[in-house]
Amino acid sequence: MDRIVRVAVNGYGVIGKRVADAVRAQDDMTLVGVADISTDWRTRVLQAKGVAFFAGTPEAGDALQAAGQQSAGGLSDLLREADVIVDCTPKHVAAENVPIYRERGLKFILQGGEKHEVTGHSFVAEANFETAVGRDATRVVSCNTTATVRTLIALKRAGLLKRARGTLLRRATDPWESHLGGIMNTLVPEPEIPSHQGPDAQTVDPDLDVVTMAVKVPETVAHLHYWAVQMTRPTEKEAVLEAFRGSSRILLMKDDHGLVALNTVKELMADLGRSRNDLYEVALWADMLTVQGDELFYAYMVDNQAIVIPETIDAIRALSGRETSGPRSIEKTDTALGIGGGLFAAPSPRPAEGSIEANQRP
Incomplete structure (x- = not known):
């Protein structure tokens, strides 16, 4: 597919709104609309x-009308406009x-809350782009x-x-929902080992x-992972x-x-001008990383609101056939979202078409 890929987003929550903005930041796809209730x-x-x-x-349509808001139609109308739907x-x-x-x-593209069997394929761009x-x-x-x-x-x-x-310290809830629930003054271990992330990675x-263990912790900034890895051979830290x-x-x-x-890393993302202070990367503490013979130990931070956004953009290109090379798609996505280029040299993302910033461009 050589033409611009028409993308629709169904669901405008934590992930949906970020996917929508990320699509608008690409020059080979366009956002035809968003559906929500x-x-x-x-x-x-x-x-x-x-x-x-x-x-x-249909019920959402009635509620919108009662609230004095206009819609462009229903979900079926949106789907007629799209090549790819991100649910x-x-x-x-x-x-x-x-x-x-x-x-x-x-x-269509689903998110990680659904079972692998629903699509028969699970996606991480650096691992299996070409198979998608x-x-x-x-x-x-x-x-x-x-x-x-x-x-x-x-x-x-x-x-x-x-x-x-791996041991995963999982934040209890999304920040914008902290007033609704979460945990206080306790830790909640997931009831099974392995936790679902290990089998999901497979x-x-x-x-x-890979085997994972997870525990919910009383904070909402991000997740923290600790890993113990047996390597295929003794090696030096610099090789890792x-x-x-x-x-x-x-x-x-x-x-x-x-x-x-975790909070200092999020503040860095704000200072770099990232949209919503989002951390798209795995943020890994390099000096903490330790090698003992063939054993490796390291820790990193995961921004659960942001890390899957570049993956979703790459998945759109893969499904549409707009790009057949994983490295080329990753480079294109990274450039548009300001990923890479050195810790303090990450460029600001290209303004989305129709945004105030884009309208101010010469």
Whole structure:
């Protein structure tokens, strides 16, 4: 497909709004509209941006009308405009939408809350982009699984990975929902070992020998992972760092950067001018990384609101056939979103068409 890819987003929550903005930042795809069921500030902001808004259900259409808001039509109207639909609706809702997409012959992308079996393919760009090219559907795996696969694939490609065991400290809820729930003054272990992220990573690469354990913690900034990896051979620390440098989506942080905690990394993203202070990379503490013979230990931060956004953009290109090379798509996505280029040299993302910044360009 050589023409601009027409993309629709169903669901305008934490992930959906970021996907919508990321699509608008690309020069080889266009956002034809967004569907949702809410009538609150989120969809009002969307309409203020000049993005076509569609009612996700007939009931939502009635609620919009009662709230004095206009829509461009219903979900079926939106789907007629699209080549690819990115479903960012809540867990299980997306799976219920799949028959609608298949009936219309639409290519579709689901998020990590759905089961692998719904699409038969799970996606992380650096691991298996080429296997998604031309498919009808894929699932961009969860934030924690994306981070897990990125680092382990980097080690695997360097011939260093034998087996990996990870402990995941998971934030309790999204920041914007902190007033609704979460946990206080306690830790909540996931009831099973392995936690779901290890088996989920194996849906992307079945050869990964990985086990994960997870615990919810009373904070909402980001996730934190600790990994113990047995390598294929004794090696030097610099060889491991070089393997991680092979990924533009792994950010290596040094002690003298002063990035000592999750909140400081988020503040850096704000200072770099990232949209919504988003951290798209795995932020890994390089000086903390330790090698003892064939054993490797490291820790990193995962921004669950942002890390899957570049993966979703790459998945759109793969399904549409707009790009057949993973490295080329990754480079294009990274450039548009300001990923890479050195810790303090990350460029600001290209303004989305129709945004205030774009309208001010000469």
